């Protein structure tokens with residue numbers, strides 16, 4: 001059985017006029033967006049973990065929907081409390097590890113609960129460098145307890161567990177990158193609606209939204225080192241973006257995805273969603289100013305509409321399991 005994404009039984013027939021029995025379709029419940037912040041202390045040096053944890057449980061839940069009998073319902077309030085208690089009791093080694101702990105707990109501790117899906121967003125904080133080089137001392141202790149929230153990407157993970165198998169899909173969103181050259185776009189279809197000029201030296205910028213599925217699916221297998229895997233995958237994405245001489249964002253996307261699949265044996269599939277953050281040269285001719293992509297070029301950064309380039313890159317033989325629409329993950 002796949003732990004992937006619970007689909008449930010087919011839903012009721014649509015159309016109010018149609019006669020026939022009504023059945024309960026896919027259902028799940030839980031507590032969404034538990035904002036958990038944990039501070040751990042090493043002397044005066046503090047560490048921060050800042051998570052947004054959403055829990056969705058499903059299983060033997062016909063009764064509560066059909067008659068309101070709550071005997072199988074673990075209250076969402078209890079679900080919330082469990083998230084906070086686990087942060088205290090077990091710590092947050094990584095978002096993935098924390099999600100695995102929670103999913104295992106819900107599925108194994110309550111008989112009616114058959115599957116758990118834990119979604120986590122992680123926000124990163126950087127230390128604030130103080131005027132004395134971040135090394136203020138109180139007694140013998142170096143004081144490090146001030147942070148600025150990183151404007152960079154949000155780390156994400158989704159853990160799905162059905163009591164037997166695991167699916168871990170991790171990722172990142174809002175990682176903004178830009179190449180100020182080494183990007184062209186030409187040779188495309190031209191019809192009567194085409195006005196786009198061919199570009200032989202353009203800016204290529206995007207906000208990387210990526211989800212990758214780990215090969216790990218069984219407690220029998222060696223578990224990946226989640227933090228290291230995240231850092232390496234992020235690095236491969238960035239390096240492939242920077243190192244690709246791009247003839248289209250589609251080509252860059254494929255290079256980014258295949259770099260991850262080639263370099264990380266523990267990743268079987270990656271889906272990338274890349275908005276093309278168009279930068280167009282401003283026409284400054286009316287002011288007697290030549291403006292081409294040579295030195296000192298001035299661009300207009302349009303924020304919408306934007307091209308949206310999306311694809312899944314897989315290890316040969318792997319099954320595509322990451323949903324096409326990443327907002328549904």
Ligand SMILES: O=c1[nH]c(=O)c2[nH]c(=O)[nH]c2[nH]1
Nearest residue numbers: 185196247248249250276307
């Ligand atoms: O890299 C690109 N891919 C496209 O499909 C496209 N379409 C477009 O107008 N500009 C671009 N750029």
